Amino acid sequence: MKYVDSGAGKLPLITLIAILAISLTVNLPGLAISPIMGKLQDIFPHASEFEIQLLTVLPNLVIIPFMLLSGKLSVGHSQSLLVTVGLVIYLFAGILYFFAGSMIELILISALLGVGCGIVVPLAGGLIGQYFVGSARVKYLGWKSGISNFTIILGTLFVGMVANRNWHLPFVVYMVPIVPLCLIPFLTKNYIAVHKIAPTTTPPYEPLKEPKITADDPRSKAKKPTDVNFHFTGDTAFKLLMGVIIIYFVTTYSSEVISYYLPFTFKHYGLSTSDTGDATSLYFLTCTLAGFALPKTIKLVGKDVLIYGAFIVMIALYLIGFFHHYAGYLLAVAIMGFAYGTMQPIIYDKATYLAPTAQESSKYFSYVLAANYIGISLSPVIVSGMSHLFRAENNSDFSYILNGSIMILLLLFMLWKRRTYSVEVDTALYK
Secondary structure (H helix, E strand, O other), X not given: OOEEEOOOOEEEHHHHHHHHHHOOOOOOOOOOOHHHXXXXXXXXXXXXXXXXXXXXXXXXXXXXHHHHHHHHHOOOOOHHHHXXXXXXXXXXXXXXXXXXXXXXXXXXXXXXXXXXXXXXXXXHHHHHHHHOOHHHHHHHHHHHHHHHHHHHHHHHHHHHHHOOOOOOHHHHHHHOOHHHHHOHHHOOHHHHHHHOEOOOOOOOOOOOOOOOOOOOOHHHHHOOOOOOOOOOOOOOHHHHHHHHHHHHHHHHHHHOHHHHHHHHHHHHOOOOHHHHHHHHHHHHHHHHHHHHOHHHHHHHHOOOHHHHHHHHHHHHHHHHHHOOOHHHHHHHHHHHHHHHHHHHHHHHHHHHHHOOOXXXXXXXXXXXXXXXXXXXXXXXXXXXXXHHHOOOOOOOOHHHHHHHHHHHHHHHHHHXXXXXXXXXXXXXXXX
16 A cells, blocks of 8 residues: 655555545536536526526535535534535536526526535645645645646536537536545545554654744744633634635635636737637646645745735736736736645645644634635625726726735735734745
């Protein structure tokens, strides 16, 4: 049997594969609908534009409460059982799509899909936080982000190929849960307990040992699980987590304009639909590469990697907003994707590190993921409201300039807090 280093001993490679396989499912809700929205208007002529848009928005909204519920249930309950329940619901919803014959059925099934995905999402990263520590945890959180983003690329290509044949065929992407379901036996506590290899370091061994933290560092107050007021006094884990959440929410919200508005921008400036597809694929490709290259990126950039990432996202948004050339667009989406793909797993790692116990990793992971999905859901709402306020509804560049300016505010916040836990990256963790 092959093993991987967990930072606290060794775990079976098949267990790592089983955990990473969960990430195949987390970014798919709504994917199969987007390319066929125009076709659905012909299939269901009496359906409103809002009803059709609801098919992409509703799963992400439903994910949020069930994600938080799953994070809470993961403490003290079988996480492999939660994963199984979530994947079964997810798969069942995917099968139901093939039998849907009305818009109301599609909407209800989309909500059910959100339920299943919401249960699964926090466990995809929480299990990494539970079983891996230090540099191993960071490495595999990067892999998790890379796999989930690469799934979008493959799913989009598949949907584009089959969408014109039959409007039901794109829903085949929701059969992906079959893969992690087959690997569930390797996620159970009994299997891991029997097959894991204990660390070989001499006692005393600290299973969750992290780099040393000085007494005056706020992080020293974030690792006191015996404190009865752990979450709510002084520089507690919850307050530190809020800084991480702010960074993640603003960056995700700002970056989402690529998904929502790039097709309209390309159309406005005379670029084709295939150009839009190439640019979008490039964005997710660089996100994927960033996840796998994370340790090397942190080693190269250093402790201010989150600040540099936010700066690059801001520059990319302004590039799209002010320079209307295809090559410039490709450069912008490429550097934005790499920056966001680098920041994402670091933020995941910070959230799981703050968990007072390894078993609570999924709960803390669900908090930052809630910020992610709220940012995705609110992006078009905020941009639309601000464009109306500034009477810029017909300005195709407004969303990028607006969000670039918002990123400037985030950068000022990060520079102000640059030596706090929320912003500074402890490079010792990534060696």
